[in-house]
Amino acid sequence: xxxxxxxxxxxxxxxxxxxxxxxxxxxxxxxxxxxxxxxxxxxxxxxxxxxxxxxxxxxxxxxxxxxxxxxxxxxxxxxxxxxxxxxxxxxxxxxxxxxxxxxxxxxxxxxxxxxxxxxxxxxxxxxxxxxxxxxxxxxxxxxxxxxxxxxxxxxxxxxxxxxxxxxxxxxxxxxxxxxxxxxxxxxxxxxxxxxxxxxxxxxxxxxxxxxxxxxxxxxxxxxxxxxxxxxxxxxxxxxxxxxxxxxxxxxxxxxxxxxxxxxxxxxxxxxxxxxxxxxxxxxxxxxxxxxxxxxxxxxxxxxxxxxxxxxxxxxxxxxxxxxxxxxxxxxxxxxxxxxxxxxxxxxxxxxxxxxxxxxxxxxxxxxxxxxxxxxxxxxxxxxxxxxxxxxxxxxxxxxxxxxxxxxxxxxxxxxxxxxxxxxxxxxxxxxxxxxxxxxxxxxxxxxxxxxxx
Amino acid sequence: xxxxxxxxxxxxxxxxxxxxxxxxxxxxxxxxxxxxxxxxxxxxxxxxxxxxxxxxxxxxxxxxxxxxxxxxxxxxxxxxxxxxxxxxxxxxxxxxxxxxxxxxxxxxxxxxxxxxxxxxxxxxxxxxxxxxxxxxxxxxxxxxxxxxxxxxxxxxxxxxxxxxxxxxxxxxxxxxxxxxxxxxxxxxxxxxxxxxxxxxxxxxxxxxxxxxxxxxxxxxxxxxxxxxxxxxxxxxxxxxxxxxxxxxxxxxxxxxxxxxxxxxxxxxxxxxxxxxxxxxxxxxxxxxxxxxxxxxxxxxxxxxxxxxxxxxxxxxxxxxxxxxxxxxxxxxxxxxxxxxxxxxxxxxxxxxxxxxxxxxxxxxxxxxxxxxxxxxxxxxxxxxxxxxxxxxxxxxxxxxxxxxxxxxxxxxxxxxxxxxxxxxxxxxxxxxxxxxxxxxxxxxxxxxxxxxx
Numbered sequence: 001x002x003x004x005x006x007x008x009x010x011x012x013x014x015x016x017x018x019x020x021x022x023x024x025x026x027x028x029x030x031x032x033x034x035x036x037x038x039x040x041x042x043x044x045x046x047x048x049x050x051x052x053x054x055x056x057x058x059x060x061x062x063x064x065x066x067x068x069x070x071x072x073x074x075x076x077x078x079x080x081x082x083x084x085x086x087x088x089x090x091x092x093x094x095x096x097x098x099x100x101x102x103x104x105x106x107x108x109x110x111x112x113x114x115x116x117x118x119x120x121x122x123x124x125x126x127x128x129x130x131x132x133x134x135x136x137x138x139x140x141x142x143x144x145x146x147x148x149x150x151x152x153x154x155x156x157x158x159x160x161x162x163x164x165x166x167x168x169x170x171x172x173x174x175x176x177x178x179x180x181x182x183x184x185x186x187x188x189x190x191x192x193x194x195x196x197x198x199x200x201x202x203x204x205x206x207x208x209x210x211x212x213x214x215x216x217x218x219x220x221x222x223x224x225x226x227x228x229x230x231x232x233x234x235x236x237x238x239x240x241x242x243x244x245x246x247x248x249x250x251x252x253x254x255x256x257x258x259x260x261x262x263x264x265x266x267x268x269x270x271x272x273x274x275x276x277x278x279x280x281x282x283x284x285x286x287x288x289x290x291x292x293x294x295x296x297x298x299x300x301x302x303x304x305x306x307x308x309x310x311x312x313x314x315x316x317x318x319x320x321x322x323x324x325x326x327x328x329x330x331x332x333x334x335x336x337x338x339x340x341x342x343x344x345x346x347x348x349x350x351x352x353x354x355x356x357x358x359x360x361x362x363x364x365x366x367x368x369x370x371x372x373x374x375x376x377x378x379x380x381x382x383x384x385x386x387x388x389x390x391x392x393x394x395x396x397x398x399x400x401x402x403x404x405x406x407x408x409x410x411x412x413x414x415x416x417x418x419x420x421x422x423x424x425x426x427x428x429x430x431x432x433x434x435x436x437x438x439x440x441x442x443x444x445x446x447x448x449x450x451x452x453x
Numbered sequence: 454x455x456x457x458x459x460x461x462x463x464x465x466x467x468x469x470x471x472x473x474x475x476x477x478x479x480x481x482x483x484x485x486x487x488x489x490x491x492x493x494x495x496x497x498x499x500x501x502x503x504x505x506x507x508x509x510x511x512x513x514x515x516x517x518x519x520x521x522x523x524x525x526x527x528x529x530x531x532x533x534x535x536x537x538x539x540x541x542x543x544x545x546x547x548x549x550x551x552x553x554x555x556x557x558x559x560x561x562x563x564x565x566x567x568x569x570x571x572x573x574x575x576x577x578x579x580x581x582x583x584x585x586x587x588x589x590x591x592x593x594x595x596x597x598x599x600x601x602x603x604x605x606x607x608x609x610x611x612x613x614x615x616x617x618x619x620x621x622x623x624x625x626x627x628x629x630x631x632x633x634x635x636x637x638x639x640x641x642x643x644x645x646x647x648x649x650x651x652x653x654x655x656x657x658x659x660x661x662x663x664x665x666x667x668x669x670x671x672x673x674x675x676x677x678x679x680x681x682x683x684x685x686x687x688x689x690x691x692x693x694x695x696x697x698x699x700x701x702x703x704x705x706x707x708x709x710x711x712x713x714x715x716x717x718x719x720x721x722x723x724x725x726x727x728x729x730x731x732x733x734x735x736x737x738x739x740x741x742x743x744x745x746x747x748x749x750x751x752x753x754x755x756x757x758x759x760x761x762x763x764x765x766x767x768x769x770x771x772x773x774x775x776x777x778x779x780x781x782x783x784x785x786x787x788x789x790x791x792x793x794x795x796x797x798x799x800x801x802x803x804x805x806x807x808x809x810x811x812x813x814x815x816x817x818x819x820x821x822x823x824x825x826x827x828x829x830x831x832x833x834x835x836x837x838x839x840x841x842x843x844x845x846x847x848x849x850x851x852x853x854x855x856x857x858x859x860x861x862x863x864x865x866x867x868x869x870x871x872x873x874x875x876x877x878x879x880x881x882x883x884x885x886x887x888x889x890x891x892x893x894x895x896x897x898x899x900x901x902x903x904x905x906x
Contacts (some may be wrong), residue, residue, distance in 0.1 A: 023630055046825055046885050055825045294880070305890055306883035327878060336882035341884060372499055372508045404887040405858035408894075411881055412865040426778060427747070428864055429796060430759035431787035432499050434857040441861075 004029050005107060006319050007093065009036030009083045009255065010114035012042055012137070013305055014286025014312035016064060018112045020073040021316030029320050032096060036082035038137045040066055045305050047141040048164070051148070052171035058145060062138070066123045070312055086111065086259035088279045105135055110281050110319040113269065114312065117249035117287035117303050126220030129228035131191040132243040135164055137206045144244070148175055153241030156180065161188035165246035166200070166243045169209045170338055172244070177393070179208070180238055182215040182231065192344055193382050195363050196396040200337055207338040212238070216279055221374060249303050264290040266301035273325045275315035285315035292328030295347050296355045302329050331394075332411045334404040343407030346394030349384050358387040362448035366440040368402035368412050370432035377401040381444040383410075383420065390419040390452055395444075402435075409441055420449045455653050456481050457496040457562040458483040460546065462536045464488030464707065465495055465590070466758055467765035468567035469517060469738025473526040474769030475565070482773050487548060492591045493519060498758050501617070502593040504601070505624035511598060515591070532565040539564065539712035541732045563734050563772040564721065566709055567765065570702035570740035570756050575612070579673030582681035597697070601628055608627055609633065610684050612640035612670060615786045618699035622662045623791055625697070632661070633691055635668040635684065645797055646835050648816050649849040653790055660791040665691070671886055702756050703742045713903030717743040719754035726778045728768035738768035745781030747868055748800050748846055749808045755782050784847075785864045787857040796860030799847030799867040802837050808829045815901040819893040821855035823885035830854040834897040836863075836873065840850070843905055848897075854893035855888075873902045 004026070008019045011033045023031045033040065035390065041064035048327045059152075066077035080098040087094070093106045102354040113164045119134040121127060131153070133144050149152070155178035158165050165181060166189065173179045181204065185195035188204065188211055204211050212235060220243065221230040251268040262278040268290035273284045286308035293300035307329045314326040334343040353361045361384050369376040379399035386393050395410045397403040413423050424445035430437045438446075457479070464486045476484045486493065493718075494517035503511040519530035533551040538548070546559045572587040574580060584606070586597050600606070604827035608631035611618050618634060619642065626632045629671065634641065634657065640650035642665055655665050657780045661823040665688060674683040675698065682688045704721040717723045722742035728736045739761035760782045767779040787796040805812045814837050822829040832852035839846050848863045850856040866876050878896035883890045891899075 003595075043823075043825075045883070045890075048825055049826065050884060054827060060825055292659075304883070306881065309890055310878065310880070329880045331880045332880045334882045334887055335886065336886040337645065341887065345882075370496075370499055372513050373502065374507060381848075402858060404882055405855060405862070408862045408881050408892070409858070409865055412544075412862055412869070412871075412879060415879060416869045416871070418863070418869070425763065426865060427763070427782045427785050428759065428861050428869060429497070429785045429787045429798075429857055430757065431789065431857065432502060433789040434787055434794065437498075437859070438764055 004109040004321070005111065005112045006031045007106065008112045008114055010116055010197055010286070011040030011077060011079065012044070012116050012242055013111070014039045014068060014116070014308040014392075015114035017309050017312035018285055018319070019075040020069070022112070022320040023074050025317045025322045026320035033075060033077045033081045034081040034083050035077065036081050036098070037137065037139070038066060040069065040077055040079065042138045044135070044137065044141070047132070048167035048171040050141060050178065051144055052174040053169070058141060061141070062140040064270055081425050083255060086255060086282070089389070091281065091287045093265050101293070105267060109369045110283065112165055112315050112319050113261070113277070113282065113284040113288060114395045115252040115255055116284045118153040118252045119245065119249050122217050122245065122247065124217055124219050124235035125201035126228060129220050129222050129243065130226045131228055131241065132220060133249065134245050135168065136249070147242060151241070154178060155240050156242045156244065157238055157240035158246055160248065161211070162190070162246060162248055163183070163333065166335050168244050168246055169204065169208075170336070172393050173207060173209055180210045180212060180240070182212045182233065182238070184215060186213045189342075191348060192342070193349060193396045195380065195382055196342060196398055199340065199380070199398055200342065203222045203337050203340045204247060212382040249287065250342060251301065252345050253288055256284065256288065264299050266290050268301050270299065274318045275311055275326055276318065282388045283315040283319050285311040286389040286439065291326070293347070294328045294330045298355070300329070300331070302331055304329070322440065330411060330414050335408060341401065341403040343404045344394070344399045345407050346392070347384065347393055352384055352386070352393050357393060359393065360385045360387050360448060362444070362450045362451050364444045364447050366443045367436050368399055368433060368440065370436050373432050377402065379406065380398060380401055381440055383444050383448045385448050385452060387452060390421060391417055392420055392423060406439070406441055420452065424449050456483060458560060459484045459563045459565065460559065460561040461486045461565045461567055463567035463569055463739070464493030464530065464532065465497070465569050467569070467761040468565070469494045469522060469528070470762050470765035471565045471738055471769035471772070472528040472569055473522070474766045475773040476488060478529050478775045479773035486528060486530045487534040487536050488530065488532045489551070490590065491532050493517060493522065493530055493532065495591045497590065497594070500588055500619035501624040503594060504621070505627040510596060512523070514594070536708060539708060540733060541712055541734070544734065552773060561734075563736065565768050565772050566714070566730070566735065567706055567735040567739045568705040568741045568743060571705045572698065572702050573700040575670050575698065575700065576668055577672050577767070579675050579681060582673050582675050582696065583679045584681055584694065585673060585698060587698050588621065589702070591717045601706070607631060608693050609695045609697065610635060610691055610693035611697045611699055613701065614638070614664070614700035615643070615699060616700055616786065619695050619788050619790050621699055622657065622760070625832065626660060626662055633663045633665060633693070634690070635665045635670065636835040637668060639666045642795075644801060645795070646849045648731050648833065648835055649795060649851055652793065652833070652851055653795065656790050656793045662855055702740065704754065706741055709741065717752050719743050719752065721754050723752065724859070726780065727771045728764055728779055731773065736768040736772050738764040746800070747781045747783045751808070753782070753784070755784055757782070757786060759785065770804070783842065783864060783867050785860070787860060792853050794852055794856040795855065797847070797848045797856045798860050799845070800837065800862040805837055805839070805846050810846060812846065813838045813840050813901060813905045815897070815904050817893065817897045817900050819896045820889050821852055821893065821906055822887060823889050826885050828854065831861065832856055834893055836901045837900050838873050838905060840905060843874060844870055845873055845876060859892075859894055873898045873905065877902050
């Protein structure tokens with residue numbers, strides 16, 4: 001294989017994965033990552049646990065330093081370098097070096113775009129307060145930890161109650177007496193089933209987090225030092241010493257758009273199953289991309305590290321001359337909220353209806369273990385089933401124990417397009433300390449199966 | 454539907470399941486269970502935990518009394534009644550009533566045989582000692598508990614190191630200072646992979662259970678009161694105050710054999726996928742039957758409650774006029790050994806080779822959670838893969854945490870005949886408190902996939 005120059009734009013998650021995979025696939029390739037910040041390979045998903053103090057040393061979230069990636073994976077890393085323009089016709093990049101402040105041109109044979117996502121903003125007055133934080137990168141994590149350590153806030157407002165909002169509520173509650181969660185919706189965790197969302201609300205209440213529903217933020221009122229003291233909303237003013245904005249993310253696609261790379265309905269880069277964009281020799285992976293939803297067959301925006309990693313491997317392998325395929329994702333997510341495990345796999349009832357499915361759903365609660373065994377907890381499962389094909393489209397699971405790994409079992413069933421009848425017949429483990437004679441999965445499938453007749 | 458008389462022979466596990474399912478399927482049917490002992494619906498799988506004291510009240514292992522089953526499921530139960538003969542040509546049974554000691558004839562329209570299994574014996578002198586126990590039914594459980602409470606033994610010998618042997622080792626170790634596990638094999642838990650068996654041995658050693666390999670039992674030496682004091686073996690005499698025989702079970706098929714019902718290679722009743730035997734209107738389910746191994750397509754003897762329950766539902770439904778199908782089982786089992794979770798799904802390397810597969814295997818160890826998170830443990834997974842089709846045939850998993858429910862995910866993959874390539878691409882959950890970015894399942898599949906190229 002001819003030596004080729006593979007350039008990766010972005011070093012947070014998908015970038016280093018793609019680069020390392022490219023090098024493994026084609027050890028003769030010359031692989032370079034350009035990253036505009038100082039840090040690569042940062043475990044932002046673990047950040048809430050570094051903020052809570054559960055992970056004591058925040059620096060452990062950096063999995064690879066540039067030197068380590070160079071040393072262990074033979075991938076060159078250029079931090080503080082921003083790729084400013086792609087010139088596809090010339091297979092060339094224009095790159096700014098923040099140290100010299102100058103730009104230079106760089107040839108590539110294959111390019112992998114892994115520019116990730118940008119956190120959403122509210123665009124209201126006062127949002128730039130120095131105690132208003134996103135949680136998107138190492139700088140954010142460190143700023144929050146420093147602020148907590150140095151300024152010892154006593155009350156926090158989190159805006160947005162998705163996965164990050166939930167994790168931050170738990171993290172801050174471990175450090176502050178007063179945590180409020182403000183959301184535009186009537187229940188936390190939009191996108192989950194109503195049964196799950198009600199249980200989440202209960203868990204928040206039980207653990208001293210106040211959930212304020214139906215909130216529209218109007219402004220952040222700052223004191224003289226640039227610090228927000230009150231969050232002004234349609235439902236009144238809330239005092240707060242620290243504000244976290246957890247509003248979700250959008251694909252970071254300025255660079256791609258400027259190069260006329262095709263962008264999809266959800267604002268993400270569109271690739272084929274080889275993770276190649278509409279432009280020759282330009283691949284993309286990670287939070288900057290849309291992916292195929294295996295359940296619906298349509299594109300979906302799923303900014304998840306698990307999806308990014310798998311897609312990055314495919315992009316890296318193919319950029320290096322391989323023939324890998326990324327079939328997409330189903331959405332397989334979980335979050336810990338105090339003592340509660342919450343998992344979602346596949347699509348929600350709402351998405352199913354939006355996608356034209358007629359659905360049957362059912363909710364069951366059953367023991368996680370043989371019910372006589374100590375440590376047995378109730379697992380609740382909601383299954384969402386296509387009425388016509390009887391195929392499982394999605395599920396929500398929650399419990400104090402044994403929900404998340406069970407969700408993976410259903411994740412396989414969804415990916416295999418199994419019907420509830422097939423799921424109801426599955427041979428699963430019975431062992432009193434771990435699972436009851438009829439696993440909650442079997443109980444759920446047998447239950448919804450009856451309803452679907 | 455014409456009212457029909459459905460008779461079920463045997464009331465331990467499969468019998469009550471089949472009976473209740475028959476009644477649900479056809480509420481007009483007249484369903485009767487004949488059981489030769491006093492107890493029905495006994496959770497023998499939980500017995501080790503009642504013996505250890507973890508489950509304090511042994512009577513809770515009885516899920517249904519005859520009266521409760523009658524009341525809740527409208528199934529008539531005749532305990533202390535032994536079905537002594539089936540006369541298939543006349544659709545008739547000869548039944549002995551232990552109370553009156555007499556026999557009577559009973560007509561049936563449909564018959565379900567659920568006679569279960571019988572524990573294996575050694576057939577050596579002294580095996581009838583009053584402190585030598587099997588663990589097969591309620592009487593055994595109660596006898597062991599009474600013996601432990603009343604005679605306060607200080608040393609125990611368990612013969613056989615399968616699932617029951619393991620559970621009894623842990624149970625007795627919770628109550629006695631000295632527990633020995635004697636086995637004819639060189640390592641505990643024959644049938645599991647060697648890596649797993651070595652880890653089991655380590656766990657036994659760490660918890661004060663002495664494993665004696667390569668043992669052939671020659672005799673049990675009794676004292677004057679009919680109590681065994683020494684177990685005489687090819688490796689010397691072992692002193693013991695209580696002996697548990699955990700040698701496995703054989704199908705209980707005397708009744709079926711006498712009626713010319715077809716018996717298979719492993720000594721179990723052969724049924725079709727409707728759980729009907731070779732004789733019209735006679736069904737069978739549970740430990741008295743062989744089932745189809747979904748992996749190999751051949752019959753297998755799998756005396757497991759999980760398999761029995763599913764098969765019993767099918768037998769019950771069909772006996773009642775329904776059209777259910779039992780596709781078989783893969784062997785999905787797990788056991789807790791002190792702090793260790795052990796799970797096996799599908800066939801072993803040895804079985805694979807016996808069945809003519811050329812196999813590739815690999816063993817990986819990976820974190821059960823994000824490795825920075827407290828509570829993360831190492832999960833070890835061995836995958837057994839068919840070299841030609843690349844299909845997953847079986848797996849062993851062990852860990853202090855997160856092995857068993859992960860095994861169920863692989864159980865689905867095996868049942869769906871997924872290749873390691875497909876498994877390596879699965880979309881599974883990443884959430885730091887529950888699972889790492891690349892779940893151990895994905896790491897294992899990616900690893901063995903490489904080896905298979």
